[in-house]
Amino acid sequence: MPWPLLNITSYSRTIDYPSQSSREEVTRTHEEPPAKGGGAPFAGEQKLVNLVSGKYAWNQPGAQPQPALAAAEERQLQIGLTPYGFIKAALANAATEKKVKGGTEVSYSVNGKFKVSGVIDSQGLVVKTRTWIPNPVLGDMMIESDYSDYKDFSGVKFPSHIVQKQGGFTVLDLAVNSVQVNVANAALTVPEAVRTATAPPVRVxxxxxxxxxxxxxxxxxxxxxxxxxxxxxxxxxxxxxxxxxxxxxxxxxxxxxxxxxxxxxxxxxxxxxxxxxxxxxxxxxxxxxxxxxxxxxxxxxxxxxxxxxxxxxxxxxxxxxxxxxxxxxxxxxxxxxxxxxxxxxxxxxxxxxxxxxxxxxxxxxxxxxxxxxxxxxxxxxxxxxxxxxxxxxxxxxxxxxxxxxxxxxxxxxxxxxxxxxx
CATH class of the missing domain: 3.60.15.10 (Ribonuclease Z/Hydroxyacylglutathione hydrolase-like)
Incomplete structure (x- = not known):
């Protein structure tokens, strides 16, 4: 039972590794005719802005930030699933390694809770990363990212094709056409409304x-x-x-x-x-x-x-x-x-x-x-x-x-x- 299929017309992601910040901007539309499946109906373009900095996560649907406390752990893990994020996290978390088909598997844990592993090929390129997060239906649900078709983007080797699956089904399939380094203002400032937000109790x-x-x-x-x-x-x-x-x-x-x-x-x-x-x-x-x-x-x-x-x-x-x-x-x-x-x-x-x-x-x-x-x-x-x-x-x-x-x-x-x- 795959996730509903949507067209991504624009995608950008800015990551600052020292501050563990990420800003993801997505513009998407329904297929025509719309694909069958779940998801809230919308018309035209849907724009999403998802942010995380350290232990704080929020969305920015307009001028005012919306705290997204429950998303913070996964968004932090997603930084570590990117090729360069994976290498940095492996170096910082006493990773172990073993030879596997296709290269070397590198594994480590985050906060003593989340297991992360990835495969580095013979050219020193990260071709796969994966971790597991809790899901009420699927239990320990695997998130796996595949990286292929590496290209030289102004001196930086980066995959031009990224596919991510969750629970065995594709949730993201991207063709990368631009990579920039040392982007200004990549480190995010956490809004006060997000910094002071607390999880509301379940209300009935x-x-x-x-x-x-x-x-x-x-x-x-x-x-x-x-x-x-x-x-x-x-x-x-x-x-x-x-x-x-x-x-x-x-x-x-x-x-x-x-x-x-x-x-x-x-x-x-x-x-x-x-x-x-x-x-x-x-x-x-x-x-x-x-x-x-x-x-x-x-x-x-x-x-x-x-x-x-x-x-x-x-x-x-x-x-x-x-x-x-x-x-x-x-x-x-x-x-x-x-x-x-x-x-x-x-x-x-x-x-x-x-x-x-x-x-x-x-x-x-x-x-x-x-x-x-x-x-x-x-x-x-x-x-x-x-x-x-x-x-x-x-x-x-x-x-x-x-x-x-x-x-x-x-x-x-x-x-x-x-x-x-x-």
């Missing part, structure tokens, strides 16, 4: 939608809690274990004494599946599309030494219910329907949920309500919305409310108006 806010139904938000992703006679069910375990633990705690606070028996997963994208393992540790059965079971079981076999979660610390076998087209979770008193959103280009097997009694739809990524009087949907988002609307019509569902897994709860009429707005 619950909203009762009807008897026995709660919308649990407070972050970038939402979950929905359902009370049955003898148990609870939750739709979606997004982000990571910390988020799932907070949602589980809120569920137990709202409905004490009932176990969470089912966790419904709409699709496998990491931002919507990063907290599933926490529910397995809790004893819940995972309800997901057919095919996802094999993916999760394979992914969860990976080591988790960098950030052991509850399931790694106390292993247990996961139980799954695989949904091929539709499935009804009922105890005779409450019914929750699960339907496959046929023709969805965001994820081919994505599910949405429907409560017939409440006339409520729960969906992920196919419609994210904007602010009142906000702009029209971008073309890609409009296409996803039309597909969802077509499936609602096909199934003859009577919907009055949408509880999206991004954004706020809205009347169904907000959805239909958004599809018509130009």
């Amino acid at each position: 806010e619950s909203q009762k939608l009807s008897d026995g139904v709660w919308f649990i938000g407070g972050g970038s992703h939402n979950s929905v809690l359902f009370e049955y006679e003898n148990y609870l069910a939750v739709v979606e375990a997004p982000s990571n274990e910390e988020r799932s633990q907070a949602v589980i705690a809120e569920a137990k606070n709202l409905v004490p004494g009932k176990p969470i028996k089912y966790l419904i997963n709409t699709h496998h994208h990491f931002d919507h599946s990063g907290g599933i393992r926490t529910y397995v540790a809790e004893g819940a059965v995972i309800v997901t599309s057919a095919g996802n079971k094999a993916f999760y079981e394979q992914a969860w076999k990976a080591p988790r030494t960098l950030a052991p979660d509850r399931l790694a610390q106390s292993p247990k076998k996961a139980s799954f219910i695989e949904v091929k087209g539709e499935y009804v979770l009922t105890d005779g008193m409450r019914s929750l329907e699960l339907h496959r959103n046929e023709g969805d280009t965001h994820n081919a097997s994505i599910l949405f949920a429907y409560l017939p009694k409440e006339k409520m739809l729960i969906e992920a990524d196919d419609f994210t309500p904007g602010p009142p009087n906000g702009p029209a949907l971008v073309p890609l988002a409009l296409g996803l919305g039309k597909t969802l609307h077509g499936n609602i019509t096909r199934l003859k569902l009577d919907v009055t409310t949408i509880a999206p897994l991004h954004g706020r709860v809205v009347p169904y009429t907000d959805f239909t108006k958004a599809l018509e707005k130009r």
Whole structure:
């Protein structure tokens, strides 16, 4: 399952090795027509500016910096994965070496936590580097960079082709056409707002939608809690274990004494599946599309030494219910329907949920309500919305409310108006 394909129309990266600073600027567009897969829809060009200096990381989408505390470790590691960064880090970290096919493998560790290795060929050129970082779904996830087609750029040998993979899939494929040395102002000054930023606590806010139904938000992703006679069910375990633990705690606070028996997963994208393992540790059965079971079981076999979660610390076998087209979770008193959103280009097997009694739809990524009087949907988002609307019509569902897994709860009429707005 590769990452969604985007065109990079412009890319530059400035690194200052003494201060461990990096500024990465990327301009990218969707393919035409857009490739199938995940990622937030956008129109035209998307410009990203990602920065790190020492232990501080931030993004610069406009005039004001946005602290990115969680990205600091990886961005620092990425400096050490560049050809010259790798050599400098190896010299500074008591590296070891051994002969391998294609050259000499050099290995070292960073902060006693991250293992880094690379291959230097017979010409003294770095041709491969790799490390591992924690990922909620893939465990210790490998990042590997391949460097080839070295050229002389004004006296500096540098690869003209760079390919990076994460979790076995390509995330970057660059053709390098310019390299400059001793660039002015390469050492970054950390903005005060970034220097003083602290990681916010995981926040949950619950909203009762009807008897026995709660919308649990407070972050970038939402979950929905359902009370049955003898148990609870939750739709979606997004982000990571910390988020799932907070949602589980809120569920137990709202409905004490009932176990969470089912966790419904709409699709496998990491931002919507990063907290599933926490529910397995809790004893819940995972309800997901057919095919996802094999993916999760394979992914969860990976080591988790960098950030052991509850399931790694106390292993247990996961139980799954695989949904091929539709499935009804009922105890005779409450019914929750699960339907496959046929023709969805965001994820081919994505599910949405429907409560017939409440006339409520729960969906992920196919419609994210904007602010009142906000702009029209971008073309890609409009296409996803039309597909969802077509499936609602096909199934003859009577919907009055949408509880999206991004954004706020809205009347169904907000959805239909958004599809018509130009």
